[in-house]
Amino acid sequence: MASFPQSIDNVLRIFAGQNYICGRDLGTVAFLALNLQKPLFLEGEAGVGKTEIAKALAAGLGRRLIRLQCYEGLDAAAAIYEWNFSAQMIAIRTAEASGNTDRGALQSELFSQDYLIRRPLLQAMEPHDAGPPVLLIDEVDRTDEPFEAFLLEALSEFQVTIPEIGTIKAQEPPIVILTSNRTREVHDALKRRCLYHWVDYPTFTREVEILQARVPGCTAALSNDIVAFVQELRGEDLFKNPGIAETIDWARCLIALDAVALSPEVISDTLGAVLKYQDDIAKIAGSEATRILNEARANLAKAS
Numbered sequence: 001m002a003s004f005p006q007s008i009d010n011v012l013r014i015f016a017g018q019n020y021i022c023g024r025d026l027g028t029v030a031f032l033a034l035n036l037q038k039p040l041f042l043e044g045e046a047g048v049g050k051t052e053i054a055k056a057l058a059a060g061l062g063r064r065l066i067r068l069q070c071y072e073g074l075d076a077a078a079a080i081y082e083w084n085f086s087a088q089m090i091a092i093r094t095a096e097a098s099g100n101t102d103r104g105a106l107q108s109e110l111f112s113q114d115y116l117i118r119r120p121l122l123q124a125m126e127p128h129d130a131g132p133p134v135l136l137i138d139e140v141d142r143t144d145e146p147f148e149a150f151l152l153e154a155l156s157e158f159q160v161t162i163p164e165i166g167t168i169k170a171q172e173p174p175i176v177i178l179t180s181n182r183t184r185e186v187h188d189a190l191k192r193r194c195l196y197h198w199v200d201y202p203t204f205t206r207e208v209e210i211l212q213a214r215v216p217g218c219t220a221a222l223s224n225d226i227v228a229f230v231q232e233l234r235g236e237d238l239f240k241n242p243g244i245a246e247t248i249d250w251a252r253c254l255i256a257l258d259a260v261a262l263s264p265e266v267i268s269d270t271l272g273a274v275l276k277y278q279d280d281i282a283k284i285a286g287s288e289a290t291r292i293l294n295e296a297r298a299n300l301a302k303a304s
Contacts, residue, residue, distance in 0.1 A: 004034040004035050004061075005031060005034065006035075007031070008024065008027045008028050008031045009027075010031075011027045011030050011031045011034070012024065012027040014056070014057065014060035014061065015027065015030075015053075015056050015057075015060065017060055018055075018056035018059050018060050019056075019213040019214055020049070020052055020053065020056035021202075021206060021209045021210045021213055022053075023206070025197070026053070026197060026199070029195050029196075029197045030053075030057065032195055033175070033177075033195050034175065036195075037173050038193070038194060038195050039155055039176035039177070039178060039193060039194040039195070040176065040177045040178070040194060040195050040197065041178045041179075041180070041186075041190075041191055041194035041195065041196045041197070042177060042178065042179045042180070042197055042199050043179070043180045043181075043182055043196070043197075043198055043199065044181070044182075044198055044199035044200060045181065045182075045201070045241065045243065046181045046240075046243060047242065047243015047244060047245045047246060048199045048200065048201055048202075048243050048244055049199060049243075049244050049245075050179040050199050051136065051138055051179060053177065053199070054067075054134055054136040054138075054177040054179075055136075057134055057175070057177070058133070058134035058175075061131075061134070061175075062130055062131075063128070063130055063131055063132065063133050063134050063175065064128055064130065064133040064134070065133065065134050065136060066120045066123050066124050066133050066134065066135050066136065066174070067120065067136045067138055068119075068120035068121065068135070068136065068137045068138065069138050069139065070137065070138060070139045070140050070141075070142045070143045070147075071139075071142050071143070072142055072143070072144065073144070074142075074143050074147055075146070075147060076147065076150045078119060079119055079120060079121045079147075079150075080119050080121045080122045080160050080162070081116055081117060081118055081119050081122050081160075081162055082117045082119065083110075083111070083115055083116065083117065084115045084116070084117050087115055088110045088115055091106075091109065091110060091115075092106070092110070111164040111165070112165075113165070116162075116165070120135065121135070121154060121160055122160055122162075122168065124170070124174040124176075125158065125159065125160055125168050125169065125170040125174070126168070126170075127171055127172075131172070132170070132172045132173060132174045132175055133174050133175070134174065134175045134177065135174040135175065135176045135177070136177050136179070137151070137176065137177070137178045137179070138179050139179060139180065139181060140178045140179065140180050140186060140190075141180040141181055141182060141183045141184050141185075141186055142183065145187065148186065148187050148189075148190050149187075151190060152187075152189055152190050152193065155176060155190075155193050155194075156193060157169070158170040158173045158174070176194075178190075178194060201231075201234060201241075201243075201244070202244065204227055204228065204231055204303070207227045207230075207231070207244065207247060208220075208223050208224060208227050210244060210247075210248075211223045211226065211227060211247060211248060211251055214248050215248060215251045215252055215255065217255050218251045218254075218255060219260070221260075221261065222251070222254065222255075222259070222260060222261060222262075223251070224300060225261055225262045225296075225297075226247060226250060226251050226254070226262065227247065228296035228297065228299065228300045229262060229267070229292060229293055229296045230242050230246070230247050230250070230274065231296070232292045232295055232296040232299070233274070233275075233284070233292060236283075236284070236292070238275070238277075238280045238283070238284075239277045239279055239280050240275070240276055240277055240280065242274045242275060246273065246274045246275075246276075247274070249273050249274070250270065250273040250274040253270050253273045254266065254270065257269075257270070262293055263293075264286075264289050264290040264293060267289040267293065268285045268286065268289055271284060271285060271289070
């Protein structure tokens with residue numbers, strides 16, 4: 001059996017070692033998911049760091065990260081395996097050219113492990129030298145109900161079936177993390193198989209810590225300016241609120257421009273780093289950016 005961190009503090013140290021700053025609530029649910037060998041279902045707005053949790057956990061535990069990126073129309077076959085048809089066709093033509101007419105032997109060869117392309121779910125079920133991998137099922141809310149039903153079965157038994165080969169069952173369950181941006185509700189039956197955690201936008205203090213951990217060249221003054229402005233932005237009526245990823249990207253852009261503080265001009269020039277829709281950019285540019293900046297600095301002064 002694989003060994004996992006034996007305390008919540010150890011889990012928090014693993015995250016901190018990967019520059020992922022989080023609270024004890026996330027550390028607790030991650031600890032329980034690891035030691036109870038239950039999937040962890042992470043839900044929250046896009047850009048709050050759900051995918052980064054899986055990456056940090058895999059890197060901190062020294063495990064392979066296997067990512068299944070979900071999309072509309074994804075089916076079980078695409079998530080488990082496919083056959084290497086081009087290699088199979090070459091093998092057929094080679095057999096024909098050499099006069100090999102043993103169809104049974106050729107069929108056994110064509111549908112063997114040598115011609116099998118392993119997709120994420122099958123990869124996660126196979127043994128790994130470093131221990132069970134981290135299986136990230138990203139944006140599961142983009143799939144449809146039939147795929148959810150398949151996942152329900154796969155995550156219950158930790159096994160998949162390939163008709164030509166048979167059933168492959170994991171010797172040890174992978175560490176499963178599912179994420180959802182809540183574009184639609186995921187079925188309760190799938191959630192019941194998991195431990196649940198809502199990943200929210202961080203507090204001002206924590207977002208500053210995240211920014212300074214991820215962008216070491218960002219001064220404390222600029223970090224405070226950036227985070228205060230972004231947190232004010234999230235209170236505006238926008239089509240898409242900026243996430244932590246946008247905060248980090250914006251800080252890197254400002255450093256590349258040698259900015260030492262925010263100004264209305266700098267904000268207008270770089271809004272494309274923090275807002276991703278033209279309607280939102282048009283709404284915030286100009287006098288609105290000045291108003292939000294002044295309000296952000298006033299709230300920051302009150303807090304200090």
